Amino acid sequence: MTEAGHTHGDHSQWAETSHCRVAAVRHFGAFAVLELIAPRVARRAAPGQFVMVTVPGGGSFLRRPISLFAAHADRISLLVEARGGGTERLTRLDVGDAVEVAGPLGSAFPTEDVSNALLVGGGIGCAPLQYLADELSAAGAHVTACFGFRDFRSARAAGAFTIDRLWVATEDGSVGRAGTVLHLLAALDVSPGTTVYACGPTPMVAAVQRWTFAEGLHGYVSLEAHMACGTGSCHGCVVDTARGKLRVCAEGPVFRLDEVTP
Amino acid sequence: MTEAGHTHGDHSQWAETSHCRVAAVRHFGAFAVLELIAPRVARRAAPGQFVMVTVPGGGSFLRRPISLFAAHADRISLLVEARGGGTERLTRLDVGDAVEVAGPLGSAFPTEDVSNALLVGGGIGCAPLQYLADELSAAGAHVTACFGFRDFRSARAAGAFTIDRLWVATEDGSVGRAGTVLHLLAALDVSPGTTVYACGPTPMVAAVQRWTFAEGLHGYVSLEAHMACGTGSCHGCVVDTARGKLRVCAEGPVFRLDEVTP
Amino acid sequence: MTERANGAPLDPSPDLSVSLGPIVLDHPLVDASGTFDLLEYARRYDGDYFADFPYAAYVPKTVTVDARTGNPAPRVTETPSGMINAIGLENPGVRAWIARLGEWAHLRQPVIVSVGGNEPEQYAAVVAALDEYLDAAAPGAAPSIQGYELNISCPNVSSGLQIGADRAATAEVVGACREATSRFLLAKLTPNVRDVTEIGAAALDAGADGLSLINTLKALVLDRDTLKPFLGNRTGGLCGPAVKPVALRMVAEVAQAFPDTPIVGMGGVATGLDALEFIACGATAVGVGAANFTAFEAPQRILAELREELAARGFASAADARGVALSS
Amino acid sequence: MTERANGAPLDPSPDLSVSLGPIVLDHPLVDASGTFDLLEYARRYDGDYFADFPYAAYVPKTVTVDARTGNPAPRVTETPSGMINAIGLENPGVRAWIARLGEWAHLRQPVIVSVGGNEPEQYAAVVAALDEYLDAAAPGAAPSIQGYELNISCPNVSSGLQIGADRAATAEVVGACREATSRFLLAKLTPNVRDVTEIGAAALDAGADGLSLINTLKALVLDRDTLKPFLGNRTGGLCGPAVKPVALRMVAEVAQAFPDTPIVGMGGVATGLDALEFIACGATAVGVGAANFTAFEAPQRILAELREELAARGFASAADARGVALSS
Numbered sequence A, B: 001m002t003e004a005g006h007t008h009g010d011h012s013q014w015a016e017t018s019h020c021r022v023a024a025v026r027h028f029g030a031f032a033v034l035e036l037i038a039p040r041v042a043r044r045a046a047p048g049q050f051v052m053v054t055v056p057g058g059g060s061f062l063r064r065p066i067s068l069f070a071a072h073a074d075r076i077s078l079l080v081e082a083r084g085g086g087t088e089r090l091t092r093l094d095v096g097d098a099v100e101v102a103g104p105l106g107s108a109f110p111t112e113d114v115s116n117a118l119l120v121g122g123g124i125g126c127a128p129l130q131y132l133a134d135e136l137s138a139a140g141a142h143v144t145a146c147f148g149f150r151d152f153r154s155a156r157a158a159g160a161f162t163i164d165r166l167w168v169a170t171e172d173g174s175v176g177r178a179g180t181v182l183h184l185l186a187a188l189d190v191s192p193g194t195t196v197y198a199c200g201p202t203p204m205v206a207a208v209q210r211w212t213f214a215e216g217l218h219g220y221v222s223l224e225a226h227m228a229c230g231t232g233s234c235h236g237c238v239v240d241t242a243r244g245k246l247r248v249c250a251e252g253p254v255f256r257l258d259e260v261t262p
Numbered sequence C, D: 001m002t003e004r005a006n007g008a009p010l011d012p013s014p015d016l017s018v019s020l021g022p023i024v025l026d027h028p029l030v031d032a033s034g035t036f037d038l039l040e041y042a043r044r045y046d047g048d049y050f051a052d053f054p055y056a057a058y059v060p061k062t063v064t065v066d067a068r069t070g071n072p073a074p075r076v077t078e079t080p081s082g083m084i085n086a087i088g089l090e091n092p093g094v095r096a097w098i099a100r101l102g103e104w105a106h107l108r109q110p111v112i113v114s115v116g117g118n119e120p121e122q123y124a125a126v127v128a129a130l131d132e133y134l135d136a137a138a139p140g141a142a143p144s145i146q147g148y149e150l151n152i153s154c155p156n157v158s159s160g161l162q163i164g165a166d167r168a169a170t171a172e173v174v175g176a177c178r179e180a181t182s183r184f185l186l187a188k189l190t191p192n193v194r195d196v197t198e199i200g201a202a203a204l205d206a207g208a209d210g211l212s213l214i215n216t217l218k219a220l221v222l223d224r225d226t227l228k229p230f231l232g233n234r235t236g237g238l239c240g241p242a243v244k245p246v247a248l249r250m251v252a253e254v255a256q257a258f259p260d261t262p263i264v265g266m267g268g269v270a271t272g273l274d275a276l277e278f279i280a281c282g283a284t285a286v287g288v289g290a291a292n293f294t295a296f297e298a299p300q301r302i303l304a305e306l307r308e309e310l311a312a313r314g315f316a317s318a319a320d321a322r323g324v325a326l327s328s
């Protein structure tokens, strides 16, 4: 019998496919940071982009979209929250395990000419903001991050982040300030011209969008959508934008805050 | 979310269900002997019976029927050949892994009042004959076994057996005598009244049946059938017998050699 | 899962009882015909299986008027997230079947007998034979047979086109049985049709009290070595989790078309959430089929999960959850 | 897998070429409409994708006469061993589509354009517009469009009942397109019918040259939190390995009913053995759909496996394997 996957041809022509190994795993409650040796992905990656990850074990038919949490040298990291069967299995990966990822995919957060950046994340939506913070800081920008979580359990994710100015709120008050990320924003002193970067659940994105406009700021948002291909073929992942229906995996996931209607 | 399997009730009322652990694994090419700690199964087991094994990992919907290869104290052993996806995963089990088995199921080889026994196996059909040999020998019977394999690869299974008088043939002559198990039988000096026990592919069973009748012997055969439930509910596993269509999992797998029509 | 998302404590035990027409069920789960043999379970159980019987009603394997030996082997194999079968309604015939009723006369739960045949008269003959026997039986001598499920949807018998794929044939079978009995009558629908509500309407118009669905999808599996049809009957019926999305769609269609009709929904139920989804799509009761083959305790597990899933969503009862997927 | 069971060396390279009616294909694999965007692949490839294009013919996503924005999100999700989609035939309309043909005019492989619509005239208008454009196009200015696949089977557009579930409507659509073109015409059949050969016959009688099947099975998935329909369009179409046994059955039925008809078989192909099974059931060519979503190199892998599977069984060619499951 020919087992699926054993007779793959040469991948070298596929910019975006990597068979890689898990180099390190750190767990934070239901979250895991997976560090993968994936030089081809790391070389091309930019903050905001994502990879399609094949769930090992054969139980999941489609690949799962996961943001780049970090990229250094020949490594990429993913912050994965065990939500359903597929992500559950990903968080149980161990050092040395093989994983297949395709990427980097999608649009990146624009980072040029940014001097003040405000990163606003909700729940697992915080994931792409670490890599963004790394790049912005390296480019000399002043980075502030405000993360909102529902409760103690989901706030465990915060432990994975290394951002200097990071404010956390939880709705149940168990970690950081009690309330939503909007309460954190309200308490901030934001310089004019600050660029806002948002990623999180739809109601949060809508609220951040309103706040940004009210403050006269501009910014970007990374959106989620249920995906089949992740690579532009199926039109499964569309969102409504000022430019019409666009694919989160191809034109997105990063859009201008003022062109989306969350 | 409630994960399937996490809220099982109390199993204690099910004679035949065991959550067990792998205590030891030995590999012989594509074959593996899995030793499982399964006191409830071991206590009731008899040679010829089988268990339904849940394939770990979620990729297989139905359980797989596997014969008892041995049973001692609180342990049972299974000899598994990696043939398809399910058995492949079973042979990759490791010490300490959890497995779920239901059994012992089905009919056993009658062993009472046997003084001379001839065990005839073909390929993975040899599996139930080790346990049978153990029981017969313990009861003082004189046991001879003749095993036939296709080639070197399938003859690797022979290494798992500990039967004193064991003759092996391979069709390609790579191990033991060149030819089929029938060539081994032809060379034997069989005492009258010997009880024949057969298990193997259909053509072998048919040939052994003819040989047994020609020699004026009687005996038993363990049959295989594709199974869904393995426990008598679905009527999926029927074979034609002198008693009509019977279920291999309930009335079988062991039948009298003279009642089956292979 | 011990509290709701909003932090309120869980309703400890939602009311699981439902009424399938006149038949009162302790909870919504029944076995799907042909997948669960009560006597086989009882003989493998250490306790009193009749006291611990897990389903709210028992639906035995389809019975026909004459004995049937069924199809040649092989009859079953696995498919991706499912299985295929071509048993061919093997059964001893209604007379021999009745003769064994005493063995499980003490089952407390209601029984719905699945009835098969090639022609209307054969269905009616089974129903009449059972009604006659039940009317004459001494109290406690027979199980509590309270209804019939007319299996007009088995893809594995060669009576030409399936009865359940044809409106007129469906009406004839249901009509003949309606004349034969005043007991509760379910028509079991096949998914191998263009519009399941057309056949449902024909069955209800002809006197069925309710509908069961789905039976299996007609399907073909090849032997990977020979590339010939694997099953002895060539084709068979596909079921299991693979077909659940098709089954949910059809149950929703029927529930929307016939809102007050008792419906037994089934097809791929393997977890309590699956069962709840069928209820949300309008099923009154839920049939568990191939999942029975995965573990002895599957019904107990699915029932426990169903209770948790209802409670986690704040439903006070299974009946409250019925049809919630249908309202827009 | 380097030698046959009998020890004879493998035929190193079975002849994979097949003739789909007048269209000669290098091998049997084509993409299934809506699941593979040539230009998206090309822009992600380091080499010359047009030189390395893996399929034997390219079937683009269905084109309609007017632009369609498709269904509201969400449009896709996973199911056990499969997926469900309700894209809703999003496409820019035939004029805008033609305007971009230059971008892939250099594709060497034949193209079969999938055509959709609500009424016969709309189908015919797309075919006529394309035929007209092709007749006028300068050599090398357009890809080699050699045929049309009439998608009369999409379950995700609200033109009432699917055209492909009705014989008369099928005949009208095919007939209108037959008048509009002399190019090769495939009718793509839906599995949501009682008898797929009835619709197949209607299509062939009305002038179709061949048949493609299956499109997706109409299905429903609920959101597990809200228990409401998950997809924006409520229902969607099920595909992937879960449906393969149903697809094989239908392909075999059609191949048996119309032995000399070119058939594109599809539904759940994920491996070379799957593809071979469709060929064994009578398919001339095999469509790969959702498997494209599992890896960029899926078509290359499936093709390599198909070659091995043919060789391992001693087939000298793909054509030799056609229909071997059908003979008894």
Ligand SMILES: Cc1cc2nc3c(=O)[nH]c(=O)nc-3n(C[C@H](O)[C@H](O)[C@H](O)COP(=O)(O)OP(=O)(O)OC[C@H]3O[C@@H](n4cnc5c(N)ncnc54)[C@H](O)[C@@H]3O)c2cc1C
Pocket: A050, A060, A062, A063, A064, A065, A066, A067, A068, A078, A079, A080, A081, A082, A083, A084, A085, A086, A087, A088, A124, A127, A128, A223, A224, A225, A226, A227, A248, A253, D077, D078
């Ligand atoms: C661009 C993008 C970036 C993402 N980045 C991250 C990340 O960095 N870390 C992380 O943990 N998660 C991330 N997600 C969400 C993640 O993809 C889903 O949680 C995951 O697909 C769920 O799969 P499952 O098998 O665990 O859940 P299941 O619910 O069992 O999955 C069933 C199906 O639904 C899809 N699905 C379920 N939830 C979502 C969702 N929220 N978004 C999209 N598809 C979904 C799955 O892909 C699958 O097809 C991202 C999603 C997108 C679109």
Ligand SMILES: Cc1cc2nc3c(=O)[nH]c(=O)nc-3n(C[C@H](O)[C@H](O)[C@H](O)COP(=O)(O)OP(=O)(O)OC[C@H]3O[C@@H](n4cnc5c(N)ncnc54)[C@H](O)[C@@H]3O)c2cc1C
Pocket: B050, B060, B062, B063, B064, B065, B066, B067, B068, B078, B079, B080, B081, B082, B083, B084, B085, B086, B087, B088, B124, B127, B128, B223, B224, B225, B226, B227, B248, B253, C077, C078
């Ligand atoms: C009573 C009995 C005892 C058995 N004892 C042993 C044993 O001790 N050791 C061992 O290695 N094997 C044994 N087998 C055979 C074993 O059950 C099959 O090899 C196994 O089910 C194949 O599963 P798979 O997933 O690897 O193969 P796949 O071919 O991928 O399985 C697909 C489906 O076909 C069924 N199937 C495939 N081959 C067989 C077969 N030969 N018999 C029955 N069902 C089959 C599977 O259960 C499954 O439902 C026994 C079978 C029976 C009936």
Ligand SMILES: Cc1cc2nc3c(=O)[nH]c(=O)nc-3n(C[C@H](O)[C@H](O)[C@H](O)COP(=O)(O)O)c2cc1C
Pocket: B228, B234, B236, C032, C033, C034, C035, C061, C062, C085, C087, C089, C114, C151, C154, C188, C214, C215, C216, C239, C240, C241, C243, C266, C267, C268, C269, C287, C288, C289, C290, C291
């Ligand atoms: C082995 C087997 C035997 C079956 N026998 C019958 C039967 O006798 N009568 C009937 O109405 N349905 C029969 N069915 C169909 C089931 O009752 C049920 O409708 C179908 O399997 C879908 O449910 P599931 O996916 O939960 O199995 C049978 C199914 C299987 C798997």
Ligand SMILES: Cc1cc2nc3c(=O)[nH]c(=O)nc-3n(C[C@H](O)[C@H](O)[C@H](O)COP(=O)(O)O)c2cc1C
Pocket: A228, A234, A236, D032, D033, D034, D035, D061, D062, D085, D087, D089, D114, D151, D154, D188, D214, D215, D216, D239, D240, D241, D243, D266, D267, D268, D269, D287, D288, D289, D290, D291
């Ligand atoms: C996301 C998606 C989009 C599809 N779009 C179309 C389409 O536009 N036209 C069409 O005829 N079929 C369409 N199909 C159906 C496929 O072409 C194919 O018939 C079906 O998916 C079965 O094959 P598979 O199981 O290999 O996916 C689509 C399928 C999917 C999954």
Ligand code: FES
Pocket: A226, A227, A228, A229, A230, A231, A232, A233, A234, A235, A236, A237, A238, A247, A248, A249, A250
């Ligand atoms: S997921 Fe397929 S186009 Fe975006």
Ligand code: FES
Pocket: B226, B227, B228, B229, B230, B231, B232, B233, B234, B235, B236, B237, B238, B247, B248, B249, B250
């Ligand atoms: S496998 Fe179900 S009766 Fe034997």
